Structures are given as structure tokens and as C-alpha cells.
Amino acid sequence: MPPWAIAVLPWIVMPIGLVWRARGSKDLADYSADPAADAALVSIIVPARNEARNIERCLMSILTTTWPRMELFVVDDHSDDGTGEIARRMAAGDSRVTIIDAPPLPDGWFGKQWACHTAVQRAKGTVFVFTDADTMHAPELIARTITAMRTRGADMVSVMGTQELGTFWERVVMPQVFVLLLTRFGNSERMSRSTNPYNKIANGQFFVLGRAAYETIGGHEAVRSHVAEDMRIAQELCRTGHEVHIVQGLDYLSTRMYAGLGELIRGWGKNVYAAGRDTIKLGPVGKTLLRLVFPIPPLWYVAPALLALISLAGFLPIAVLWWGAAAYGVTTLFWMAIAVQAKTPFWYGFLHPLGAFMMFVLFVRAAWRGDHVEWKGREYRSVSPVSVSPVTGSQ
DSSP: OOHHHHHHHHHHHHHHHHHHHHTTOOBGGGSOOSOOTTOOOEEEEEEESSOTTTHHHHHHHHTTOOOSSEEEEEEEOSOSSSHHHHHHHHHTTOTTEEEEEOOOOOTTOOHHHHHHHHHHTTOOOSEEEEEOTTEEEOTTHHHHHHHHHHHHTOSEEEEEOEEOOOSHHHHHHHHHHHHHHHHHHOSHHHHHHOOOGGGOOOOTTEEEEEHHHHHHTTGGGGGTTOSOHHHHHHHHHHHTTOOEEEEEOTTTEEEOOOSSHHHHHHHHHHHHHHHHGGGSOOOHHHHHHHHHHTTOTTHHHHHHHHHHHHHHTTSSOHHHHHHHHHHHHHHHHHHHHHHHHTTSOGGGGGGHHHHHHHHHHHHHHHHHHTTEEEETTEEEEOOOOSOOOOSSOOO
16 A cells, blocks of 8 residues: 555544544434423523524524423613614514613623623523524424423533524535534533533523523623633533533524624634633643644645645645545545535535635634634623633543
């Protein structure tokens, strides 16, 4: 076997390993949609800042819920695009819905956390549902998630839904993000079983938790100054001995996160570094090195195609061309499967080096900004106000 063929092996093993790691995720369809006879009052909280294009669809879907006892709070976070007016029109005549104008944002708070905290002060439910304004819910979503929480003995359950990919760049880049998350964390059951806070993440688009657990960790106030409040809530619950689970619900929750390349870069750019560093235990030296090595992983999928082209131009040995072409071909098959699963044309798999390169650019930008985050006209500094040190072992 020529050396270039041996060098292809890691690019063959990686997709196989990822497919293996993806096996075994639990789905909401496995849990009953029938509300319990003692159905708890559920407080649903939707923070919304400049969500005029999404808020009507979101609220319409929430209000179709089959859960019999609910109150819905929509917090208009100083929107200037008519979000509050649309929400009020949707709420007219429905006693279950309350529209809140968020008070002025205090120093040290992210807007989303402040909006959620504001609504919690008025909520009466024993179960909280936090969901983003760009989501759409199936009628059974809440019922099945609460059943899953009770069946699994969890204090918090978040749901991984379908990502709606409407533009070219969303279809090229977004799958890269989720494959990276799969590479780091594995399937939903692996994340749910882990007792190491560093292995805990949550999907802030939709998660459910009991009031008692929420209050035990200090609620959103405890994570007021961290960009990934969902992940930090999950980590702090885990750190204090609570059960934090995640399940798949592709048929029950869908989200259009970002419309186009600009939103995508700004949106993921605010999260990937500032949040990613809290999924790794780092000392002072590690934190310094992280900013240098953080952008490197996406280059794994860029290198074969790029080096093959350079070889084709005559600047590298012909063996590099054979290696690059073979590695690109193998990974293209994997990304074709990802494209089909994401409900996009299979040929997007051929463009995976472009998506990976854009991820590299995004990661460089995020690492350069470090703690500093900008989103929807506000500047923040993301810090970790509480510890994520494990207290119950690791897995």
C-alpha cells in the first residue's frame, strides 16, 4: 500500500467514528403525549428582541399545545421592529398570555437572561419552559418533554429539534457546527449519562426544568453574564447533583436560527469561543493557548481539497494529489449523508470544504474577540460567574 493511501486512513476512520457516536439517541416519540392526571401548571417564557419575522409563528405554535395548564409570558426586550405590537395582537383575548416590557438592562446582565429573569418573577408554574422566539412547536412538544423528564427522573430536559436551512450559506455552514458538536459530545444519551459538568450542554431553543431545581442554582441570575446561559444552567445543575438530560425531537421542534451568512457569522461567532472554553477544564496557560488552537479543527475538512489543488498546480508532489483526492472523496460521502439528513440537496456534500473554511474564519473571528460579544446592537463581556468543577465524578 502506498504511503498516501495509509495517510487517508484517518479521514476514513473519522466519519465511521462519528456515525458510531451518533447511535443511540433517544427521541421524544418514545414518550407519551398524554398529560398526567395531575398536570402541573407550566410557565412558558419567550424572550424576544427584534423578532418581528418570527414571533407570530412561534406564538401560534405554542398556543396549540395539548398541555392543559399553561401560562405564557412574552418578554419584549426593547425591540424596535414591532415585535411587541405583534405579540400583543396575538395575545388579545387569550387569558393565558401576558406580554411584558423588559425593564432597563442592568449592568452585568445579558439581555436574554434579564428577560427570562423578569418573567420568572411573575410566573406561578412549578415547571418552567424556556424557548426562543425563532422556534416552532408541535402541539405535543411540551407534553412529551414533561413525560420524558418524569420518566427519566431528570430535573432538566432540553430538546434537539430540526434546523431550518433556507439559504445557500446556512446549508453549507450550519451542518459543520452540529457535526462539531457531535464530535465533541456524542449522542444525546452520552450527554445525559455524563456526571461531568464539562460534558453538559443544552439547547436554549427549548428546555424544560422544575422550579425547585431552577431556584436551587439561583436561576438566570447565576448565569447573567455568560453568553451561553443554557449550557451554564445545565452545567451548574449537574455540578449540584441534578439530572440534566437531552433528547432528540426533530418532529416536534424546529428553528430558523439565522437567515443568511451575516446573521450566521454574528450569531455563532458570539457563542463558539466564549461558550466553548467552558466545555474544557483549562488553567491560565490553557486559556492562552486555546485562543491560538481554537480555530484549527475545521481545517481537518479543508486540508485534503486545498492540498490536492496545490498539488494539481504543481507545487506539491503528485502523492499529495492522490491523498487529497481520496480523503476528499471519502469525507464527501459522509457530508452527502449529512446533507440529506438536514433535508437539503445531497450535492451540498461536495461543498463541505467551503463550509469548513467559513467555520475556520468564524472561529478566528470569535477567538480574536474573546470575551467580547456583540448581538442585536448590544455589546457584552461574557464571563463565568460560577464554578463548573465536577462534584459527582465524570464519564
